[in-house]
Amino acid sequence: MNTAIPDIDSIPLPSLHSLGITLAVMRLDKLNQIMSGNKLFKLHQNIEYARDKSLDTLISFGGAYSNHIHALAMAGKYYGINTVGIIRGEMPANLSDTLKDAKANGMHLEFVSRSDYRKKNEPDYIDSLRLRWPQAHIIPEGGSNALGVQGCEAIVSLLDSQLGDAYDVVALACGTGATLAGVSSAIQPGKRVIGFSVLKEGEFLKESISDFQQAATHGIQANWNLCTDYHFGGYAKVTPELISFMQRMYGEYQLPLDAVYTAKALFGLIRNAERGVFPRGSRLIFIHTGGLQGNRGFVEKYPEIEFTQPELMV
Ligand SMILES: *Cc1c(COP(=O)(O)O)cnc(C)c1O
Numbered sequence: 398m399n400t401a402i403p404d405i406d407s408i409p410l411p412s413l414h415s416l417g418i419t420l421a422v423m424r425l426d427k428l429n430q431i432m433s434g435n436k437l438f439k440l441h442q443n444i445e446y447a448r449d450k451s452l453d454t455l456i457s458f459g460g461a462y463s464n465h466i467h468a469l470a471m472a473g474k475y476y477g478i479n480t481v482g483i484i485r486g487e488m489p490a491n492l493s494d495t496l497k498d499a500k501a502n503g504m505h506l507e508f509v510s511r512s513d514y515r516k517k518n519e520p521d522y523i524d525s526l527r528l529r530w531p532q533a534h535i536i537p538e539g540g541s542n543a544l545g546v547q548g549c550e551a552i553v554s555l556l557d558s559q560l561g562d563a564y565d566v567v568a569l570a571c572g573t574g575a576t577l578a579g580v581s582s583a584i585q586p587g588k589r590v591i592g593f594s595v596l597k598e599g600e601f602l603k604e605s606i607s608d609f610q611q612a613a614t615h616g617i618q619a620n621w622n623l624c625t626d627y628h629f630g631g632y633a634k635v636t637p638e639l640i641s642f643m644q645r646m647y648g649e650y651q652l653p654l655d656a657v658y659t660a661k662a663l664f665g666l667i668r669n670a671e672r673g674v675f676p677r678g679s680r681l682i683f684i685h686t687g688g689l690q691g692n693r694g695f696v697e698k699y700p701e702i703e704f705t706q707p708e709l710m711v
Contacts, residue, residue, distance in 0.1 A: 401429050405559055405682070408650050410667065417677040418670050421564075422652060423556060426659075426687040432475070434687020435569075435576045436468035439540030441548040444476055447534040454479040454533035456526055457540070458517045461486065461493040462633075462657075462694035464687065465539050470499035480504040481530065485514040494693040541575035546613040549579025552684060557585070560682070564588065566675060569684040570595055570662035571623065572632075574602045576686065578609035581621040590621040591669070593662035597631035599623065627665030633657050635695065639664065655688035656695050 404424040413420055426433050447455055455478055459466035466482045473480035482499055488508040492500065500506060516522040517538065526535055536542060556567070567584060571577050571592040581590040594602055602625075607617045629639050635656050643660045646652040654660040663683055670681065 402559060403428050403555060405556075406650075406652065408646075408652065408683075412671050413667070413681075416670065416673070418675060418679050418681060420667070420670070420681045420683065422663075422683045422685050423552075424685050425552070426653070426685045426689055432468055432471050434464060434468065435549065435552070435684070436465050436540055436687065437472070438548045438552055438579070439465075439545035439575065440468060440472050440536075441551070442544040443534060443536050443540065443542070443548070444472060444478065446544055447478060448476075450534070452478075452532050452534045454481060454530050455536060456481040456483065456530060456533045457536040458483045458485070458514070458538040460484070461489070462495045462691045464495075464691055466499055466504070467495050467690050469536070469540070470502035470504035473504065474502040481533070482506050483514070483517065483526075484508050486511060493697070495690060498690070539573045539575065541573040541609070543609070543612040543614070546575050546579040546582070546609045549576045550583035552576075552580055553583035556682065556684075564680045564682045566591060566679055566681045567684060568593070568662060568666040568681060570658035570686055571599070571602055571606075572596070572658065573609075574606040574623075575609050576684075577621060577623075578606045578613065580684070581606075581618045582610055582613065582615040584620060586620075588620065591666070592621060592623045593627050593665040594623060594625045595628055595632060595658050595661050597628045599625040599628060624665055624669065627661050627668070629661055633694075635699065652685075653689055654685075655692050657691055658688050659685055 406422050406424060408420045408422055410420060425435060455469060455473055457469050461484060470480050482504045484506055496506060523535060566589050567580060568591045569577060571594050577590060577592040584590060603623050610617050629636050639660055642664050643654045646654055654663060666683055
């Protein structure tokens with residue numbers, strides 16, 4: 398997959414400057430015109446796998462605003478592979494913008510009840526999908542499998558090719574933890590990774606991350622931490638404080654953030670830095686994992702919130 402070299406934008410926050418800490422953002426959200434974000438990395442080796450095995454269909458799972466479903470449909474169109482999205486919940490009268498895009502990119506959408514959706518990793522359910530689509534590669538929700546973890550190692554190669562050794566800490570948002578697992582497996586010794594859970598009660602992610610690292614065969618790393626304090630009420634929940642943070646980052650630094658993942662993680666990173674978690678002189682890199690398309694769901698869900706970022710509507 399040809400990707401442009403992502404920009405690394407410096408964010409000169411006065412509160413960090415006085416602590417001798419620098420912050421820069423690796424902009425995976427604007428990698429290329431067609432696809433962006435960490436989901437591109439998670440899909441890369443899954444697509445290679447399907448092509449090697451001459452499988453003509455990719456099947457995966459997600460909600461109505463899923464960045465993964467959005468990316469999968471785009472990738473399928475780009476590579477000429479059929480895509481099937483198993484979508485949580487009954488078919489709505491009006492499709493979300495995310496699902497409209499997915500459909501426009503040729504994805505076949507199947508809506509399943511929430512209780513059926515919960516069976517998505519059960520062998521019987523997977524077998525029933527295989528019966529219907531014998532030539533399919535089935536990818537778990539979020540693109541989070543061993544191939545997805547391995548694909549995320551490329552994020553570090555891109556970072557190193559641009560910065561060499563000139564950073565100390567990499568921070569990113571965690572949903573399943575697969576991206577963190579890949580990044581922390583690939584990072585050079587001496588550097589650290591800090592993940593921010595966007596889920597409430599995200600402690601369980603620590604075990605998932607170790608499991609992902611084992612499944613991807615690199616063994617468990619000890620170079621990362623998970624911070625579970627910045628979920629803002631839970632997955633896809635927002636607060637006025639979070640929204641005003643997003644508006645400030647965009648207004649002052651032209652940095653668009655998504656409300657589900659990157660806004661929470663960057664907020665948490667800055668708070669940690671301001672509280673003295675990182676030593677003086679630390680060079681922090683925040684990985685912008687994308688997801689801006691999902692902001693369109695918030696405009697529908699919270700009409701009272703004024704989003705000022707034009708990127709929110711992309
Ligand atoms: C999916 C996603 C994540 C979380 O990735 P995991 O590998 O599941 O932890 C982070 N940021 C964005 C924008 C995402 O879409």
